[in-house]
Amino acid sequence: MNEKTTEELEKLRDLIDGVDQQLLHLLRKRLDLVAQVGAVKHSAGLPIYAPEREAAMLAKRRAEAETMGIQPQLIEDVLRRLMRESYLNEKDVGFKQVKEQLGKIVIIGGKGQLGQLFAHMFSLSGYDVHLLDKNDWHMAESLFDGAGLVLVTVPISVTCELIQEKLTKLSEHCILADLTSVKAAPLEAMLAAHKGPVVGLHPMFGPDVGSFAKQVVVVCHGRNAEAYGWLLEQIKIWGARLVEAEAVKHDKAMQLVQAMRHFSTFVYGLNLCREHADMQSLLQFSSPIYRLELAMVGRLFAQSPELYADIIFAQKGSLKAISDYLANYSEALTVLESGDREEFIRRFREVAQWFGELAPQFQHESRAMLQSVNDLKSH
Amino acid sequence: MNEKTTEELEKLRDLIDGVDQQLLHLLRKRLDLVAQVGAVKHSAGLPIYAPEREAAMLAKRRAEAETMGIQPQLIEDVLRRLMRESYLNEKDVGFKQVKEQLGKIVIIGGKGQLGQLFAHMFSLSGYDVHLLDKNDWHMAESLFDGAGLVLVTVPISVTCELIQEKLTKLSEHCILADLTSVKAAPLEAMLAAHKGPVVGLHPMFGPDVGSFAKQVVVVCHGRNAEAYGWLLEQIKIWGARLVEAEAVKHDKAMQLVQAMRHFSTFVYGLNLCREHADMQSLLQFSSPIYRLELAMVGRLFAQSPELYADIIFAQKGSLKAISDYLANYSEALTVLESGDREEFIRRFREVAQWFGELAPQFQHESRAMLQSVNDLKSH
Structure with missing residues (x-):
């Protein structure tokens, strides 16, 4: 490189540094303004995630970008990232308490990760939260006394038994709910x-999400919905x-969404391990996908491992979903073994048509994801 | 909502609109400055992707963000997204031509997607690019006359045959290279x-990447590397x-990376189709993962389908990789059928230890990816 x-290059990079300083100040300012929006919403009890408002704002920005010769997708991606940050921050501000004078909320299994997340959210919303862990049953009676909500979030393998044995004496005013990832049996038990x-609830996300914004919670109604x-x-106010x-x-879908997939992923890892795959060289050759x-x-x-064992062993139907996959795999392999390229292509087309x-x-959609993944790469 | x-909310949203206007102007300014850096690099023949420089710049910004109470990851994500945009734009500026007076570049299979991508990149770099498609063989002799590089990018199933039959009379000064996703057999044939x-090359990305920046190209040396x-x-100047x-x-790794994975994914789709999975309800219940x-x-x-058939049928060894996976799946299923939760957990731990x-x-890493995926969600 000559002088x-x-x-x-030095001169241009100094200018870029300057732009980035301004950028940081703008980000700070925008986060502060959105935090103020959050505070107003908080006191008015409005949900933090407003899909229509968000879509309208993004459409406007995209149009503005276009007139400036900026790819609309660029401003959309930057703003979505900023909104994520704002949702994360909003969580710490607290949320409007919808039900005042509820009495206690008792979370059974509250020391598990998901239990802790819900305990945290309820506390941020001003509720009086109590945890009941497996060693606390001697205090159960006094904890349940005056409870307005008892929420069960224990391993699937013990959920129904626990409900049947320990939760028969709650006050008739108290709501009984659970967060189990299967729903039919626990709902029946409750x-x-x-x-x-x-009411049965299934949060479709792991406890490591930073915010409830945009996450899905499945609701299976039980009895007395107005209560x-x-x-x-x-x-909803939390953003879900x-x-x-x-x-x-729900349970039928979960056999495919959870049990079959988790099991396949498990076998994928097992297979890499058994094949003594050279991970370093696999990573070296890896495209983003x-x-x-x-x-x-x-x-x-x-x-x-216990969590996954629970999910996979929870439903009898899962075994069938897993066996069916094996049967299809096995049958497709015979096509491969026979070297019948045309038959493979025929089946491929059949599935493509079905999709x-x-x-x-x-x-x-996946292109956008893969581009984000590629952005992360730094070596 | 009261008045x-x-x-x-209206007042705050107007202020946010104002900040976003400024943000758009800053983005425009930064893209322009980086384009100028690109132009300087272009004339000096420097690669567009400079990992160390990028890492140093990001580290500086992260530190600055921290002093302003901004999460360092926020500014890093925003800047990475901006850099992607700059790489995409840089592509259109053109690239330095490393080898002048090379003579023609002939791309065999140049009308395929990957062939077109390389043709585009060579043209942007000032080379004289000619395509030779399957109907052009009557012109082959005149096309090869004076060629400095012949690049083969035809379906795997015909690559070796084509090389053996059609490429025996190239000038000794001409470079022969291929882009096939298996390497041993084509290299031997060449x-x-x-x-x-x-030289054998394998670009580890699909033709739908917007830019070569950060993408991986595998190089298998053949003969006379200095040429x-x-x-x-x-x-490298293109950014790869x-x-x-x-x-x-390489081929052994590809049996796992490509053949086995593509086949499993194929069976996954086949399985959903055969099970008559209700995609709408699956999507409704879907967490980001x-x-x-x-x-x-x-x-x-x-x-x-032909592309995937080619990849899966290309290597004999792939069949073994695919069968091994089936055997592991089948064996793991017997653990499930026996209801032996402890044995499942024991194996899970074995694999975890191996990872x-x-x-x-x-x-x-996946948490960052999942968060990006969640950002995209708008319903």
């Missing part, structure tokens, strides 16, 4: 054990989207 | 057919990272 080039309002309307409203579902339909896949597999093994419009939509 | 709240410089040094240099590998080792997975599956079926430090690293 002139070095000098020119309805049998308790005479008051009952727990405030609870659903409260969760509620999806109502029949327990049985494969790095993402490896990360998704590795992620599983950084978590609790229909979703396939190109997913391709579009 | 006062509405008024307050070395046998041609007496001059030979094609300029080619590797040129690819070169990874040198032995052809056999599962939406991402579904998108990765759907993405496959939006692409060419070692990578598991938490992947968990950390």
Whole structure:
């Protein structure tokens, strides 16, 4: 590099440094303004996530960007990242308390990760939260006395038994709810054990989400919905989207969404281990899509084996979903072994047709994801 | 919402609008400055992607953010997104031509997607690019006359045959290279057919990447490396990272990275189709991680069945990798069927131990990815 080039580059980089300083100040200012919006919403009890308002704002910015010769997607991506930050901050401001004079909220299994997250959110919203862990049952009677909500979030393998044995004497005014990732059996157990309002909830996210904004919580109605309307409203204020579902339909979907996928991912890791795969060389050769896949597999093994065992062993139907996948795999392999390229292509087309419009939509969506993943790369 | 709240929110939103205007102007300014850096680099022949410089700049910004009470990750994410945009723009500026007076570049299969991408990049760098498609072989002799580089990018199933039959009469000064996703057999075929410089390349990305920046290209050396040094240099200037590998080792890794994974993904789609999965309800229940997975599956079926058939049928060894996976799946299923939760947990721990430090690293990495995916959600 000659001296002139070095000098020119230095000068330009100084200018870029200056722009970045201004950028930091603008980010600070925007975060502060959105925090003020959050405070106003907080006192008015409005949800922190307003999809229509967000979409309208983004459409406006995209149009403005276009007139300035900026790719609309750029400003949208930057603003979405900023909004995420604001949601994260908003969490610390606190939330409006929808139901005053509820009495205590008792979270059974409250020392687990998900229990702690809900305990935190309820506390931020001004409720009187008490935890009941497995060693605290001698205090159960006094804890339940005056409780307005008892929330069960214990391992799936013990949920129903615990409900049947320990939760038969709650006051009829108390709401009984659970956060289990299967819904039919716990809901049935709650309805049998308790005479008051009952609702089943399944938060479709891990306890490591920074904010409830945009996350999904599945709601399976049990009994006396008007009594727990405030609870659903409260969760919406935290930013989540509620999806109502029949327990049985939910559980069926979970066999594919959770049990089959977790099991396949587990076997993928097991397979890499058994094949003595050279991870360093795999990573070296990895395109973004494969790095993402490896990360998704590795992620599983950084978590609790008991949690995954619970999810996979929870439903009898899961075994069928897993066996069906094996049967399809096995059958497709025979096509491969016979070297019948045309048959493989025929099946490929059959599936593509079944996906229909979703396939190109997913391709579009995944491109955006892969670009984000590529942005993260620094070596 | 009462009037006062509405008024307050309106006022704050006007202020946010103002900040966003300034933000757009700053983005425009930064893109222009980086384009100027690109122009200087272009004339000096410097690579557009400078990892150390990028890392140093980000470290500085993170520190500055911290003193202003801004999460360092926020400014890093915003700047990475901006850098991506700059890389995309830089592509249109053109690139320094490393090798002048090379003569023609002939791309065999140049009308395929990957061939077109390389043709585009070579043209942007000032080379004289000619395409040779399957119907152009009557003109081959005149096209090859005076060619400095012949680049093969045809379907895997015909690559070796084409090299053996059609590329035996190139000038000894001409470089012969290929872009096939397997490397040992094509490299061998090129070395046998041609007496001059030979190099095998495998771009580890799809033709839909917007820029070469940060992408990986695997290099398998053939013969007379000093003669094609300029080619590797040129690819680096486009922004890619070169990874040198032995052809056999590369192919072995690809059995896991490509064949096994593509096949599993294919079966995943096939399985959803055969189970008559209700995609709308699956999507409704989807957490970001599962939406991402579904998108990765759907993405496959939006692409060419022939391409995937080629990749999967290309290597004999792939069949073994695929069978091994099936065997592990099948064996793990017997653990499930026996209801032996403890045995499942024992194996889970075995794999977790094998992943070692990578598991938490992947968990950390995937969290960032999942957050980006969640940012995209708008319903």
